[in-house]
Every structure is written in structure tokens, then in C-alpha cells.
Amino acid sequence: MTGKVRMDPILSVQNLSTAFKVERAWRPVVRGVSFDIGPKETVALVGESGSGKSVTALSIMRLTPRDSSRVTGSVALGGRDLLKLPDAEMRKVRGDDIAMIFQEPMTSLNPVLTIGFQIAEALILHRGLSRSAAEAETVRLLEKVRIPAAKSRIHDYPHRFSGGMRQRVMIAMALACRPKLLIADEPTTALDVTIQSQILELIKALQEEEGMSVLFITHDMGVVAEIADRTVVMYGGEAVETGATDDIFKRATHPYTRMLLSAVPRLGSMTEHARPLPFPEIDRSTGLPLPQDEIPDTVAHAERPVLQVKDLTTRFTITGGLLGRPRGRVHAVEKVSFDLRQGETLALVGESGCGKSTTGRSVMRLIEPQSGSVLLDGEDIMALGERDLRERRKLMQMIFQDPFASLDPRMTIGAAIAEPLAINKLASRSAAREQTAELLRRVGLSPDMASRFPHEFSGGQRQRICIARALAVRPRLIVADESVSALDVSVKAQVINLMLELQASLQLAYLFISHDMAVVERVSHRVAVMYLGEIVEIGPRAAIFGNPQHPYTRRLLAAVPIPDPARRHEKHRVTNEELKSPIRPLGFEPPDRLYREVSPGHMVQLPSEGPSEAGLPVAA
Amino acid sequence: MATYLIRRLLIAIPSLLGISLILFTVLALAPGDPFGELATNPNVPPEVRAALRAKFGMDDPVMVRYLRWLAAMAQGDWGFSFASRIDVDTLILQRVPTTLFVIGSSQVLALLIAVPVGIYAALRPYSVFDQIANTLAFVGFSLPTFFTGLLLILLFSIHLGWLPFVYQADIAATGWRWYWEHVRQAIMPVTVLGLFQAASYTRYVRSAVLDVARLDYVTTARAKGLSDGAVTRRHITRNALIPVVTLVALQMPAVFGGAIVTEQIFRVPGIGSLLITAMLANDTPVIMAVTFVFSCLVVAFNLIADLLYGWLDPRISFR
Numbered sequence: 028m029t030g031k032v033r034m035d036p037i038l039s040v041q042n043l044s045t046a047f048k049v050e051r052a053w054r055p056v057v058r059g060v061s062f063d064i065g066p067k068e069t070v071a072l073v074g075e076s077g078s079g080k081s082v083t084a085l086s087i088m089r090l091t092p093r094d095s096s097r098v099t100g101s102v103a104l105g106g107r108d109l110l111k112l113p114d115a116e117m118r119k120v121r122g123d124d125i126a127m128i129f130q131e132p133m134t135s136l137n138p139v140l141t142i143g144f145q146i147a148e149a150l151i152l153h154r155g156l157s158r159s160a161a162e163a164e165t166v167r168l169l170e171k172v173r174i175p176a177a178k179s180r181i182h183d184y185p186h187r188f189s190g191g192m193r194q195r196v197m198i199a200m201a202l203a204c205r206p207k208l209l210i211a212d213e214p215t216t217a218l219d220v221t222i223q224s225q226i227l228e229l230i231k232a233l234q235e236e237e238g239m240s241v242l243f244i245t246h247d248m249g250v251v252a253e254i255a256d257r258t259v260v261m262y263g264g265e266a267v268e269t270g271a272t273d274d275i276f277k278r279a280t281h282p283y284t285r286m287l288l289s290a291v292p293r294l295g296s297m298t299e300h301a302r303p304l305p306f307p308e309i310d311r312s313t314g315l316p317l318p319q320d321e322i323p324d325t326v327a328h329a330e331r332p333v334l335q336v337k338d339l340t341t342r343f344t345i346t347g348g349l350l351g352r353p354r355g356r357v358h359a360v361e362k363v364s365f366d367l368r369q370g371e372t373l374a375l376v377g378e379s380g381c382g383k384s385t386t387g388r389s390v391m392r393l394i395e396p397q398s399g400s401v402l403l404d405g406e407d408i409m410a411l412g413e414r415d416l417r418e419r420r421k422l423m424q425m426i427f428q429d430p431f432a433s434l435d436p437r438m439t440i441g442a443a444i445a446e447p448l449a450i451n452k453l454a455s456r457s458a459a460r461e462q463t464a465e466l467l468r469r470v471g472l473s474p475d476m477a478s479r480f481p482h483e484f485s486g487g488q489r490q491r492i493c494i495a496r497a498l499a500v501r502p503r504l505i506v507a508d509e510s511v512s513a514l515d516v517s518v519k520a521q522v523i524n525l526m527l528e529l530q531a532s533l534q535l536a537y538l539f540i541s542h543d544m545a546v547v548e549r550v551s552h553r554v555a556v557m558y559l560g561e562i563v564e565i566g567p568r569a570a571i572f573g574n575p576q577h578p579y580t581r582r583l584l585a586a587v588p589i590p591d592p593a594r595r596h597e598k599h600r601v602t603n604e605e606l607k608s609p610i611r612p613l614g615f616e617p618p619d620r621l622y623r624e625v626s627p628g629h630m631v632q633l634p635s636e637g638p639s640e641a642g643l644p645v646a647a
Numbered sequence: 648m649a650t651y652l653i654r655r656l657l658i659a660i661p662s663l664l665g666i667s668l669i670l671f672t673v674l675a676l677a678p679g680d681p682f683g684e685l686a687t688n689p690n691v692p693p694e695v696r697a698a699l700r701a702k703f704g705m706d707d708p709v710m711v712r713y714l715r716w717l718a719a720m721a722q723g724d725w726g727f728s729f730a731s732r733i734d735v736d737t738l739i740l741q742r743v744p745t746t747l748f749v750i751g752s753s754q755v756l757a758l759l760i761a762v763p764v765g766i767y768a769a770l771r772p773y774s775v776f777d778q779i780a781n782t783l784a785f786v787g788f789s790l791p792t793f794f795t796g797l798l799l800i801l802l803f804s805i806h807l808g809w810l811p812f813v814y815q816a817d818i819a820a821t822g823w824r825w826y827w828e829h830v831r832q833a834i835m836p837v838t839v840l841g842l843f844q845a846a847s848y849t850r851y852v853r854s855a856v857l858d859v860a861r862l863d864y865v866t867t868a869r870a871k872g873l874s875d876g877a878v879t880r881r882h883i884t885r886n887a888l889i890p891v892v893t894l895v896a897l898q899m900p901a902v903f904g905g906a907i908v909t910e911q912i913f914r915v916p917g918i919g920s921l922l923i924t925a926m927l928a929n930d931t932p933v934i935m936a937v938t939f940v941f942s943c944l945v946v947a948f949n950l951i952a953d954l955l956y957g958w959l960d961p962r963i964s965f966r
Contacts, residue, residue, distance in 0.1 A: 090869055123870035135863040138962055139885050146882075149871045184961040539755070 143181030441477025566629030674856025787846025896952030
């Protein structure tokens with residue numbers, strides 16, 4: 028904070044450089060990074076993927092691979108240079124003076140050891156506690172990170188915990204020896220928004236209680252605004268700007284920082300716009316947004332909707348027992364109904380496990396739904412035979428989340444784009460080549476790239492290739508399943524702009540599945556909020572964001588971090604609630620849901636009596 | 648767990664029935680039977696031969712014979728060996744312990760070599776130790792057991808005279824000497840089989856450890872300040888062994904098959920050499936019984952592997 032008297036730093040990083048050995052040559056990844064972390068201070072290290080922020084953290088801990096990396100500079104902790112300590116001394120620092128938590132709670136705990144053992148391990152090592160004393164201390168730590176019924180859970184294995192709970196276990200493990208500094212490497216990136224805000228609140232509260240400093244690594248400017256006193260912006264392995272978080276957000280001087288800030292989707296930035304708006308073009312030299320035009324109205328209001336979904340239900344059976352009899356059902360999609368017009372974007376939002384992806388797949392019959400009807404251009408998809416269904420799938424295409432996994436690494440991108448044309452016998456070989464070139468141009472790539480393989484492209488370029496492949500068969504509807512979630516902010520903005528531009532020129536209808544509320548606000552005409560397999564609220568974008576009615580919608584919106592440090596103290600009301608599971612006993616039939624029309628087209632599910640009322644507080 | 652075990656044992660019944668049906672049919676279709684040599688023996692009149700065939704039901708349809716075999720089997724009657732003139736179960740019970748002893752020790756030896764060598768090599772990939780281990784592993788599984796077996800016999804039994812090269816089931820000595828003789832004669836077959844298996848297991852352990860060593864929870868463990876040894880022992884080894892367990896179980900049929908060759912070379916009076924002798928004598932009931940015991944052992948080892956799997960990996964629930 029600006030007014031605070033600067034004390035001696037806990038950790039002082041000077042001129043830190045890290046290089047990795049790649050094919051016998053040293054490739055620098057971090058170059059001359061310097062920053063200090065004061066007592067009880069939170070410093071954010073922010074940057075896009077490949078900016079060297081995680082490597083900086085690993086270098087401080089000396090956890091980079093021993094033989095293939097080289098770290099120079101100095102990392103001073105309490106007067107000692109960590110980079111010069113002998114290995115045995117450094118091990119005493121790790122876990123005791125500096126502790127670390129990682130991005131993926133699902134993979135950062137050892138699956139074959141109990142969480143109690145994994146936490147106690149550090150206590151026995153650094154504090155020399157006996158097994159029983161360590162166990163008692165472990166229970167205290169688990170209570171500290173607010174894990175319910177801590178005592179009965181220390182002998183459980185990690186797979187029995189949800190993602191948020193695992194991250195709490197990781198934090199408990201990190202706090203075990205009361206470290207002076209906690210390094211948190213993207214600790215909330217893999218979590219749902221409501222869980223993210225719980226974990227952020229927890230880290231803030233614990234920092235207060237324990238008086239430790241935090242180095243918080245993230246790519247999310249919203250999270251930075253929420254938690255950091257000071258911010259270091261990294262780009263291409265260098266720290267391009269360092270300063271108080273307020274200053275960085277208000278008076279950023281480096282063009283990259285400004286660009287990063289203008290590319291951040293902000294919730295509530297769309298209140299004055301009726302229609303979706305592309306992200307502003309950013310002038311690379313100044314980092315400031317250029318003036319932009321509104322896009323025309325693309326929605327064909329008068330015509331019959333492209334897609335009419337009525338009472339779509341998809342359930343999965345869970346089996347067990349001696350003969351593998353069904354034991355319960357996952358009600359993944361439960362009586363979901365919506366319409367989608369030509370040129371319109373309907374966003375399906377919700378948290379993991381809410382059934383939004385299953386809805387997208389059920390619409391295309393990639394997963395066979397139980398019941399309901401899906402009309403595409405007035406024709407019932409559910410009634411089609413296998414061959415007709417394949418024929419109709421030309422009209423609906425899908426773009427997936429992970430652009431690395433959705434392209435065949437052994438197929439040139441030209442072949443990948445031409446494949447749907449060949450399969451559907453839409454074009455001769457030479458015509459397909461021409462169309463591929465045209466499609467590549469259309470998504471902003473050059474036609475001569477057609478002979479390259481996917482690994483030669485960046486994540487954003489691969490997502491463009493996936494879009495080109497989807498466009499090859501001239502679809503009317505595109506199901507975009509978290510298509511921009513894995514991309515860096517600036518790339519995300521470009522891909523979204525491309526999607527909006529294609530919508531305007533080709534009259535595409537998008538079913539935009541996403542958990543990112545800020546992006547959804549930007550791109551969608553209408554929004555449907557899903558919870559436990561059901562649509563709890565649906566309506567025009569402005570109505571959902573401006574006047575949310577259902578308690579779950581409100582909770583979802585309140586949990587989104589706001590990229591504005593000035594609003595940090597608007598305390599979130601965070602409950603310690605876990606995401607509910609949609610697993611039901613056999614024969615369970617959800618009660619008939621009633622909807623109330625708030626304003627034209629804005630429907631909200633009424634709370635109904637019965638056991639399935641998802642445990643949400645009823646709106647006052 | 649108990650439910651799982653019961654279900655697995657129930658599933659084993661139809662699969663063993665299927666295996667036995669196929670084995671029986673194939674043997675029945677194969678030319679030659681225990682009375683084949685009687686045809687060439689001028690002292691046996693054709694009527695006697697026909698009477699014998701009728702007595703043992705040799706001319707009945709295959710299915711009838713199979714069902715008769717199955718019914719007898721279910722009552723513990725394994726049949727009669729025409730060549731050895733004793734009951735098949737007595738014969739097999741004499742031979743099985745030797746085979747299990749030799750194969751079991753060789754597997755233990757293989758794992759005792761492969762696990763530490765594989766882990767050590769994987770933790771220092773492309774180091775001198777790793778290179779040497781890899782080279783030896785390639786040499787190890789390129790050399791067939793019948794070659795290394797003969798080489799060892801030539802060296803240790805004939806040139807140096809340290810070890811016996813004929814395995815004896817009935818050793819005349821008593822007390823410690825009895826054990827010592829057993830161990831001495833087992834050294835060569837166990838070494839040959841064990842080293843051959845160790846070579847391929849080392850490669851698998853190495854790649855499994857390489858996979859585990861770069862996972863996030865290993866970094867977590869190191870970030871806790873644990874020493875490299877503790878990280879390897881507590882966090883890497885158990886996770887890396889999970890896929891190896893499956894592999895060892897899947898290798899079992901090949902191991903038994905390989906043991907037949909090795910038993911033949913070292914004259915080990917095991918179930919494998921019994922099979923060879925029985926085949927040469929057209930002793931169908933013995934062939935049937937031995938191959939069936941092999942299938943039972945393979946099914947049993949797969950079950951043991953699955954149970955071990957669940958014990959090593961708590962994420963696997965037995966349902």
C-alpha cells in the first residue's frame with residue numbers, strides 16, 4: 028500500500044535469470060528479474076503463459092531441474108542468498124521458511140498417500156514432532172483452512188476431496204511450519220468462480236492470522252486487483268513494470284501492461300451496449316484501445332429459430348454391486364428448453380458439473396439423450412436414423428476447449444480442415460484445397476500454412492484452425508464448448524472478435540458454453556444459467572446481468588473477481604458451500620418446475636418444495 | 648472387497664470352463680492318442696485294442712467325452728496317465744511345487760534387480776549408470792534362455808564344476824544339507840529365468856518412474872523440503888509400481904511358457920518337463936491336466952494382480 032512505511036523486505040530477488048538447456052543450447056526463460064516482498068505484503072506476479080512467472084517461483088525455491096537449468100542472480104531471505112546455499116541447507120528452507128502451493132489441486136497431492144500423512148510429513152521433518160503430535164497438529168491445520176469434520180478426514184485419500192477442498196489441503200500443508208513466505212502459483216485458476224472466491228478469502232484471512240507474506244502468481248487481473256498490495260508485470264521473461272497495484276491499474280506506463288489491462292474482460296462493462304461488442308483493437312505501441320464500431324444486429328428475429336430444444340433430459344446410470352446393477356443416476360441434463368435464432372448467441376453458463384457441456388453434446392446427439400426434442404430448422408434430430416443424423420451434423424459443428432487435444436498431431440492442418448469436406452463428399456480434391464485456403468484466410472491465417480502440423484502453431488492459432496475446420500461444412504449452428512477458456516487474455520480477445528465477425532458475415536448461431544461471466548457478458552445476446560442440470564434462469568443478456576433473480580445467478584455474479592483494486596473492500600459474502608452433486612437415487616423424478624416471467628423473455632425458476640431444492644437460500 | 652473377490656471368482660468359473668473346452672477339443676482333434684502305439688505293436692490283437700478304446704470311451708463324440716472329463720474333474724478325478732501308469736493328480740502334485748519354486752524365485756530375483764536398477768536409472772536419465780543399465784537390459788532380453796542356459800551349464804558345471812546341471816527332486820541328504828543342495832541346483836535355472844525377466848522389467852520400471860517423477864505431487868513433495876531419497880521412497884516408488892504390477896501379471900503366461908524351455912534344459916522335474924514328456928508319449932489326460940493347471944495359475948495371478956492394484960492405489964474401489 029502506498030501509505031505504508033517500507034520495512035526491510037522478507038525476500039529480495041535481485042537480477043534473477045534462469046535458462047533451460049534445450050538441445051545443447053541455453054535458452055533464457057527469465058531475464059534479470061528483481062523485486063522485493065515486504066513483511067505481511069502480498070505481491071502479485073502477473074503475465075501470460077510463457078512469460079516466465081512460474082519459472083521465477085521455481086527458481087526462488089531452487090526446484091528447477093538440476094541438470095538442465097541454470098539460475099543466476101541472488102535471492103536473499105533473511106540475509107542469506109538462497110542460490111548459494113548447500114543443498115541440505117536449502118531443503119531446510121523449503122517447506123519451513125518458504126512454502127508453495129500449485130495450480131492443479133487434482134494432481135499436486137500424491138494419490139496413494141492419505142492427506143494426514145502428507146501434511147504431517149513436513150511437521151515431522153522440520154519440527155521433529157512425533158507421529159501423534161504431528162497428527163494433532165494436522166487436525167488443527169485442517170480446521171484452520173476450514174475443512175469440515177477435520178478429525179474424521181485425516182485418513183482419507185486425496186480423491187475423496189473436491190478440487191476446492193484439495194486446494195485447502197494444499198494450503199494446510201504449506202502453512203504447516205508457519206512459513207515466512209507463501210508462494211502461490213495460480214492457486215485458483217483451475218477452480219470454479221465461487222470456489223475461487225472462497226480460496227482467495229481464505230488466503231487473505233490466513234495471511235492476517237499468521238502474518239506471512241505472499242507471492243501470488245496469476246494471469247487473472249481480477250484476482251490481482253482483489254488480493255495484491257504490489258504487482259510485478261512479466262512479459263517475455265522480464266519484469267516490465269513493478270508498482271503498487273493501484274498505480275498499475277490506474278497509471279500503467281508500460282504499453283504491455285496497458286494492453287493487458289484493456290484486454291481484460293470486465294464484468295459490467297457492457298451495460299450501455301445492447302448487442303455483443305468485440306474487444307477493442309489495441310495499439311501495440313501505446314497499449315491503448317482504438318475507437319471501435321458497434322456491430323450490426325445479427326439476430327433474425329422474424330424467422331423460425333434454428334434450434335428449438337424442448338425438455339431435453341440426459342441421465343447417466345451408475346452401477347455397482349455383485350451383478351453390476353444400477354445404483355443411482357447422474358441427472359446431468361434435466362428438462363432443458365431453449366430456442367436459438369439465426370445469428371444469435373446463447374450462452375450456457377454454470378460451474379463444473381452443472382451439465383452445460385452435456386447439454387451441448389446432447390443437442391448434437393454426441394451423447395444420446397433420454398428424452399425431449401431437439402428441432403434443427405424444424406426437423407426433429409432425436410427421430411433421425413444414424414445416416415440421416417450424420418447428414419444433419421453438417422449443420423451443427425463443435426469447437427472444443429483444448430486446442431492442443433482437438434487437433435490430430437500427425438495430420439497437417441490443411442488435411443484436418445479438408446477432412447470434413449471429403450467425408451461429406453462436398454468437394455473434389457482440388458476444390459477442397461481451394462476452400463481450405465479460403466477458410467484459412469477467413470480465420471486470419473495464411474493459406475500457405477496448410478502443409479504445417481499442429482505443433483507448429485500457438486494455442487490461439489490452433490483455436491482458429493479448429494474454427495476453420497468447423498466452418499468447412501458451412502454449418503448454421505456452432506456449439507462452442509469453453510472454446511476460449513484455455514487462452515491467454517489477449518489471444519482470447521482476438522478469437523472472440525473473430526467469432527463475432529464470422530457471426531455477422533455468415534449469420535451463425537452460437538451455443539456458447541462457458542464459465543467465464545465476463546466473456547459471456549461480452550459475446551452473448553441471451554444467457555441461460557444452469558445449476559444441477561437445470562436452467563434456473565434464462566433471458567436477454569442485459570436482464571440477467573442487470574437484474575439477476577435466481578439466488579444462484581446472484582451468487583455466481585458476486586463471486587467474479589473485479590479488476591479494480593478500489594473495489595476490493597466490497598467484501599464478498601462467501602459461503603463455505605461445496606458444489607452440489609447431481610447424483611440421485613434410482614427412480615427419482617424431479618418435481619415439475621415453474622417459471623416466472625420477470626420481463627419479456629426473462630424467465631426464472633421458482634423455488635419448489637421437495638428434496639431436490641438444491642440447498643440454496645431462497646431469495647428474499 | 649469381499650463382494651469383489653466373490654464376483655471375480657464367479658467370473659473365473661466360466662472363463663476356466665471355456666478354456667478347458669477349447670483345450671479339450673483341440674487335443675481331441677489332434678492326431679494320435681494313448682493307444683496309437685498299440686496299433687504298431689504286433690503282440691496286441693486289434694480286438695483288444697478296440698475293447699480298450701471302448702472301455703475308455705475313446706470313440707464317443709468329443710462333447711460326450713468332454714462332459715465326462717468335466718464331471719470326473721469336478722469330483723476330483725483328474726484321470727489316469729497311460730504312460731506313467733499312475734493317477735494324473737498324484738503326478739501333477741509331485742511336479743507343481745518344483746515349478747512354483749523355480750518360477751517364484753526367478754520372479755523375486757527379477758524384481759529385486761529390476762526395481763532398484765530401474766528407479767536409479769530413471770532418476771538420473773542418460774547418465775553413465777542409465778546407459779549401462781539400458782545396454783545390459785537390451786542384451787538381456789535379446790538373448791534367449793536356451794542359449795544363456797547352455798552357456799551357464801558349460802561354464803559353471805562343465806568347466807568349473809561348481810554347480811550340478813541335472814536338477815533332482817529327491818535329494819538323499821537331510822537337514823541343512825538338504826536345503827543347501829536344493830538351493831545349489833536351483834541357482835542356474837533361477838538365474839537364467841530371473842535375469843531374462845529382469846531385463847524387460849527394468850525397462851518398464853524405468854519408464855514408469857520417469858513418468859511419475861515429473862508429476863506435480865513430486866514437486867509438491869520436494870517443495871516441502873524432503874530429501875531426494877525420501878521423495879523417491881515415499882512419493883515416487885509406490886506410484887510407479889502400479890503399472891508394473893499389471894505388467895508382471897500379464898507376463899505370467901509367457902513366464903510359464905519360457906519355464907518349459909528352461910526346465911527342459913536343466914532337467915528340472917517340473918510341470919513343464921512333464922508336459923513335454925506327456926506330449927511325446929501322446930498321454931492326452933496328462934497334457935490336458937497340465938495345460939489346465941497352467942490356465943488356472945494364469946487366471947489366479949491376474950486376480951492377485953488386481954487385488955494388489957487396489958491395495959497400491961486407493962483410488963481403485965472394488966465394486
